[in-house]
Amino acid sequence: MKKTVLISLLLTIILAFSLSSTADAQSRYSNTELGVILGEPTGISLKAWQSDRTAFDAGFAWSFGDNGSLHLHADYLFHNWMDVESGSLALYYGLGARLQVADDPRLGARIPIGLQYNIPDTRLATFFEVAPLLDLVPETSFDVNGGLGIRIYL
Template identity: 25%
Template sequence: MKLLLSLALTAALFSAPAFAQAPGSTGLGVVIGSPNGLTGRHWINEESSIEGSLGWALSGSRFQVNVNYLFNKMNLIPIGDESLDLFFGGGLSLRTKSGKQDGEVVFGPRVPVGVSYTFANPNLEVFAQVALNIGIIPSSDIYADGNLGARFYF
């Protein structure tokens, strides 16, 4: 069951590029924080996107996969020809625990919020994100995580 959940979330994260509608609507990149690893984002329209990340959290040595549906408030703070944008939404998180419960897999909802800035040329997005994660399976816990990242759009 644990392996099935992990594979399902990973497939959801990386299947987004298959639905790309136009050049520049799908981005791939890296994140630093919790987790450290890979990230992807696919724009469904100008106001919504699907975003995810997978990687390894150095604190506690744990693996983590996140998939989110995001609402986007564009042009929050104009900066020259570009702007700082706000995003927020809901999603799912799957992670392994460390310490006394080493290897236990925790699954549950998450609520991310962040800001992003997209450069027109090259088509590069930089962002900062924090999220509240609620573990519900197999036991309950609440934790926060955050990361900085960059994605190149193609």
Template identity: 30%
Template sequence: MRLLITLLIGTLPLLAQAQSYSHTPPSQTGLGGVIGNPSGLTLKVYGTDRSSFTAYDFLLAYDLDRFFFFNLHGLYERPLPDSPLNYFLGPGVLLGVRERPRDDNEMVLGLSANIGINFFAERFEVFLQLTPRLHLLPGTEGDLGGGIGLRYYFGGR
């Protein structure tokens, strides 16, 4: 997994030289993947009002602790001054199943947040995020996730 992250980070300078940047996504819907803890598939959908940069981020993920879950975040996104980067943050919820080797699997329900930076190059979004999570059911437990990801945006505005 470290090798994949190193390769992805290594491609960022090449993307920087070959692509033009924008603070806005090229379309409303992007699909991609995230590598880290957790790793999974991600879908980001922007609202129709371009000035608000309001987006919803969906994540279907599996972490190394045998935890399969769905995460939904409402994101507030704005450009960083004098930079091709945006920052984003927002609250979310998660619903998951933790696999237990000898016991029954347990359902997990909790709250989360998503904090990170991103940039757009042509039809791609590259992002780095941290995701603190608070599991409320079946018991209270805190967790910190995060990763690096890439999304491809379909169509145009």
């Protein structure tokens, strides 16, 4: 069961990123960002833009809570761009899924909310995010993830 859920989630993430369309958006150098997120969990962050306002993101990270575990998530995000003097700033929100692989694996929904700032004259984007979680398997429970991160446009 654990392997089936993990394989299904990974295939969904791969499919989502393979369907990425090209988009010309707010101060972006490309449609793909890769970087790190520090917080709960801490690890690798990947984002694939679909349009000026939408993107898929994924995290491959280590959760330090609950005696440590592998944390995988994938989200579909909507961005509202705000007027700023330099760079570009977006409030984003979305819906996704999270798999926590541990002795007691968990699968549930994520509702990420955050801010992303594209630093002018660089290929860097910083972000802050909070993501309420509703685990559905093996039992219903509520939790929150969050962190700070930086990604580079590839």
